[in-house]
Amino acid sequence: MDVDAALQSQIRNIEATYGKPLDHWLAVISASGLTKHTEVVAMLKADHGLAHGAAHRLSLVARQRYDAGAAPAPDPAGALYAGAKAGLRPLHDALLGEVGALGAYDIAPKKGYLSLRRRKQFAMVQPSTTSRIDLVLILPATTPATGRLEPAAKFNPLFTHRVRITAATDLDDELRGWLATAYALAG
Numbered sequence: 001m002d003v004d005a006a007l008q009s010q011i012r013n014i015e016a017t018y019g020k021p022l023d024h025w026l027a028v029i030s031a032s033g034l035t036k037h038t039e040v041v042a043m044l045k046a047d048h049g050l051a052h053g054a055a056h057r058l059s060l061v062a063r064q065r066y067d068a069g070a071a072p073a074p075d076p077a078g079a080l081y082a083g084a085k086a087g088l089r090p091l092h093d094a095l096l097g098e099v100g101a102l103g104a105y106d107i108a109p110k111k112g113y114l115s116l117r118r119r120k121q122f123a124m125v126q127p128s129t130t131s132r133i134d135l136v137l138i139l140p141a142t143t144p145a146t147g148r149l150e151p152a153a154k155f156n157p158l159f160t161h162r163v164r165i166t167a168a169t170d171l172d173d174e175l176r177g178w179l180a181t182a183y184a185l186a187g
Helices: 003-018 022-032 037-048 052-067 083-100 173-185
Strands: 106-109 114-117 121-127 133-137 161-165
Touching: 003 022, 003 052, 022 037, 022 052, 022 083, 037 052, 083 121, 083 133, 083 173, 121 173, 133 173, 161 173
Parallel strands: none
Antiparallel strands: 106 114, 114 121, 121 133, 133 161
16 A cells, blocks of 8 residues: 555545645644644644544644745734734634635735735735624626625725625625635636
8 A cells, every 4th residue: 555645645535525725724724823733633623623534634744844844834814813803813714715615816915904816806805803804805897786795995996895704604605606706707
């Protein structure tokens, strides 16, 4: 049995089961600031719902990369969620998980928010209060602003619409649809 092939198979299974690539999980581990194996495993299980075996493997992979001299990826959101806004970090991570499910994108950190880009900017994620994250999108001008999907002109005129996110339940199919549209248009 080829051990490397078995490990790669386990990582592919983790990615398929939890819908997020290995790099996402390594960024989550890095952003947590945890370094002890048992603490990382416990965090992945408690905060992200991973099974013990998956959490164990991801912790070992992260440790192996760190020990090999690969510097952990800088956390572009770290400063945004310091202090009073720290409680929003799990919601932020879940939101970026939804964006990551759409495909590759770049994060351009700014002073008070993160700009999400493909060829063009398609969204902005900003912790606006201690209890709310604003997701601001660039959607077609013909997209009606109703209910949760507000016009963004007064908030930030570079964007067309804003969604206020206060709980994980706000990350629903309707929000995923708006995200997918903005993501596709930035292609």
